[in-house]
Each structure stands twice: as structure tokens, then as C-alpha cells.
Amino acid sequence: MSTLYVKELQTAIRAVHLASLATKRLLPSKDKGSQPKADRSPVTIADYASQALLIAAVHHDFPEDHILGEESAAELRKNQTLCDQVWHLISTTLDQSVDTGASLYGELKDKDDMFRYIDMGGDELGGVKGRVWMLDPVDGTAAFLSGGQYAVCLALVEDGEQKVGVVGCPNAPFDVAQVKETVVDSDGYGSLLSAVKGHGTFVWKMGVERLGPPRKIFHKQPTAIRIVQPSNSAYDFGGRRKVADKLGAEWPGTMLWSSQTRFVALALGEGNAQIAFRKRRDYHSCVWDAAGGVLIFEEAGGRVTDVEGKPLDFRQGRRLEKNSGIVAALSGIHDRVLSVVREVDREPINDGV
Template sequence: MLDMTPILTAVRQAATLTRRVQAEYLERSDKAGREPVTIADYGSQAILLRAISQIFPDDAVLAEEQGQQFMTLVGDEQRATVVQLVGEALGESVSEAELVNWLDHGRGLAADRTWAIDPIDGTKGFLARRRYSIAAALLIDGQPVAGILGSPGYPTGDGAGLLFYAQGSAAYVEPMGGGKAYRIAISGRSQPRDLKVVESVERDHAHLEKMAQVYAQAGIKQTNVEGVDSQDKYAMIACGDADLYLRLPREANPQHRIWDHAPGTALIQAAGGVVTDIDGSPLNFASGMIMVGTQGMVVSNGHAHDQIIDTIQAVLKGT
């Protein structure tokens, strides 16, 4: 069985860094296509891939950030800050060259085992000081078999956030700051009027208008719909805090990225839930970075999943 402990430790170290950046060093850069990136993205990814390079050196990696991008987009002073913050989070001296090597570890490898990494899932939420996730999934032969979601902003009494993870057929949650692990499972809510729904905050992420039509036709109360950033939506369904997440595409050929959905999918499946495309077919995690052919996502506790799929298809067909 996969020993998750070193990866969980790395996620906690990454969360220490991201919290500090969000509080003290919050500044945005833009990648190609105007996608936002922060120094926390680079620092978090370096910490996660350092752990993977040490424990699973032969595994392939699909990760959002790149070493060359770090060297060209980030100024000298900011790069030095990232090196310093990573070193402080790890408790050891780190060089810029080491950090760049970690950022690119496993890229381009061909292997049966692949890690999908999103160092800050929900960068826009992070920049707005809302919720975000630190996400990692292990895929074997194109299927997610383990997933981790570090959720520093998940509402808790102590404000420390939560750490969710799936291993085999079980899903767990621990306090981000450390403590006892508890097994989690999806809710038993089955009637559409009772379902708690989560959806993207950003309007460009999904067709919110079509989704509102689905809610209305299915009998879901609009007052039960909450906007939530990042893969925290998956975590909420896995632990029973929510029941349904829809992502209907705004365009004909959406470019969904594997690291945005594989970690959450592993968690949902281990917690007893269901994840499919909007027509009920499986998501495609076997085509590399882009989930080729995948139109959207229906993530649920499973109890009304088929009904929701039927309603989506009726709305899309205009019936």
C-alpha cells in the first residue's frame, strides 16, 4: 500500500508557505493566455516535487508550473524570496538551482505511474484571499488511485484548515496542523430539494446560466447553491458538507486539465461518490495534461446522479 505520510507532510509544508505568501507577499504575474500565477505556486510545487523526487524518483509528473517559466517570469528579488520561503518551510538551506530542478522533476517521463500536481488550485481565489487547494493525485495506467487536497481555507474552528486524502477505497480528513485522522463519506441526501450544491465562483469556468436551468428543472433550490473556489468543492462532497457539483462547459471543446480534477476524483470515489462527464461517461485521465474529449463534470454523492445527468441532457437539447 502507498505510504502517504511523506506527501501529506509535503502538503503541510506547502500550506505553511502559501499561507505566508497570501498574508505577506501577494503579487500576481501572468503566464501565456493571461493565466495568473504567484510565487506561492512555484514554492508549493517545488516542495511537493522535492518529496516525490525523493520517494518516487521514477514516477512521471504532470504539474502546472515550469522551471524555465520561473526563471523568465519572476524577477531576481522575487526568486530569492521563493528560495528563502521554501527553505524556511522545509527547515533546510535551498539553492535556486535545486528549486528549479524540483519544479521540473518527472516532466516528460513515460511511466505507468504519474503524479498530477496543482500547487495552488484556485489561484484567482488565492489572490482574492478566498479558498484554494493544494492538490496532488497518483494515477496508475491513467486512473486516479490516490488523491490529496490540502485546504488551508476550509472552515474550521481553529482556522487552520483541513487535509483530505484518499488511499485505496477509503477517504480521510485530518486537521492541517496535525492530529487524528477521521474516515469520511458522502452524505445520504437523495431528494433534489435537499441537495447542497457547490459551483465555481469564476464565471469563465463554467456555464452558470445553463447550470441554473438544470437546478430549476431538477427541483434544486437556488438557495442551496454556493460558490466555492478550487477543488474544495470535491472535498465538501467527499465529507458530506455538499452533495453536487456541476461544471457545464461554456465552449464546444473545453480544455480541462488533469490536475484540476484527478485529485478530487480520487477523493470522491474513495468516499463513495460518483464522478462522470455530463453525459454520464467516465472522465478521461489517460490523455496527458489535457483531458481530451471530456466535456464537463458531474460530481455527486451518487443518490440522484442519473436524474441529474438526464436533466442536463434535456437542458442542453432544449427540451
């Protein structure tokens, strides 16, 4: 019998809701404090504030658990202006959130607490047995900066298996059956998706105070294949086009920058298959690019593997060291999609789009 994870789910939903509100609060600001990281991807005030809020909330309720997050506070400690901006966003978010915010006042009293919580996630190496919360405070920061779709992600992984996944999509409208970069919930607070292993996927409308009633989502097997794919140029577009042609799918389908948003898009029925194989086969995604979003799609009727058909292995540290690429599709078509991907993957890369 599967466990319900009631408290874990409640904590994760409240944490992601609060962190999502923080990111949304920053969206209208011209200055989002964007800085390039060592890998040249951007980090903003929202990424740091969201990570501090997510970790404080999880640590408050589950002090014994490991927590692994994308960001570290090293650069933030050196930049006083950015540090003040992040702290301001955290403080105003706590002040304006009556329920979850109030319970975190004792956890986030000052900037030292903020640094400590951010680094708690940044220092965690993962790869441990037992319970590890994995989080991406803003997945798709580049899309966040341009007003597109991004995600606030939190997952509980136990002995390598995703048990709870919650993903906030503050720019994805709840009432519109579409997930596209340009279809943005500019007046509202977007959607939140949650899943517990064995208990299905639900979507909720995020409000400033609370969430609306949840709606269960599950997809039967499709007749036509509709593709969701990354717009990131690190992936092999040419190969994917061949796969789409062989499957008789429309090209290019829906393109989304944020990796976690692509799983959400599949869960919401924007498409039913995602293929993402890299130009560099030795590249391995980070665990926070997938943890939680994968469970949300699986519980909505999907199956997710790498390009070799192996399940994603979250026990290998901060990266999915044993996996390359993603093949995600509704379970009834996954074998068919995977066999075409493997056929194309054996061919040399030709990136003509």
C-alpha cells in the same frame, strides 16, 4: 484485493502538509508576487514554492515515478526578485518544518534545485502508462489572492486510475461543517483530506507541526439536492440554473472558485451535486484540476463523470482531452442529475443568470 499504498499516502500527506504551510505563510504578505501567465491566470510565489516542495518530496521517495505539475520555471528564471522571494519561502518553510523539511534539505540545496524540480513537473507531458503523480501547487490562485478557498493537490495515478489523492485546504476550517469562500480558518492551518482507492476518505486538521487525528467521512444518499458550483464565468450559469430548477434544488447553492475545493466541499457534505459545463464545448480541463479531489469525493460516496456520463480519463496528457464538463454527485442521485444535465445540455446556451 486493493493495495494499501501506505508509503505513497504517507509521502503525499507530508508533502501536501509542508506545501500547504508554505502557502499559508505567504497569505498575510501584501506582495504575493502575482504575475499573469500566458492564459492570463495568475501565478504567485506560493504556486512556485509549493510545486518545488511537492515534487522534491515525491522524487525523494519515488525517484522512478513520473511527476506532472501545473507550473514551469521559465518565467521565474527571468525574474530575479520573484526568484529570490520563492527561494526565501522554500528555505524558511524547510527551516521551520522539523520532520518533512529536514528530509528535503538534500533535495533543495539551492535555486538550481528549485528550478529543476519545478520544471520536472512542468516538462512532463503525461499520457504515459505506469505511475504518474499529478499536482496542482495552488488550485484557485485567484481565490488565494483574495483570501478565499484554495487547494494544494497531489494524486498518484497508475495506468490512468487515481490510487491516492491528498488535498490540502489551508483556509478551510476543520471544526466548521462548511466550505465557503468567506468562512476562512484565519488563525489555524485548515484541513487536509486524503483517500486511497477502495479504502475511504479521511479529513485531518492541519497544525504547524503535525496533523490531528483523522476522521473518516462517508455520505449516505440525500433526500434533497444541494448544489456546489463554480463561480468562474467560463462556465454556463444559465444552463446550470435550468438544471437546478428541474432538480428542485436551491439556487445558487454554494459557489467556489477553485475546482479542487469543490470536490472537497462535496466530500465534506457542503453540497451533494456539482454541475459544471462550459460555454465552450471544445474546452478540456487540466488533469491537475481534478486528480485527487475526484478520488476523495468518490471514496466519500460520490460519483464523478463528464457531461456525457463518461468517467474522467487521466491518460490523455496534460488535459482531460476526452472529457468536457463535470457532473459530480453522490452515487445514488448521479443518474438523475446526469439525465437532467444532458437534457439541458442539448438546448442552446442562454447565459442569463
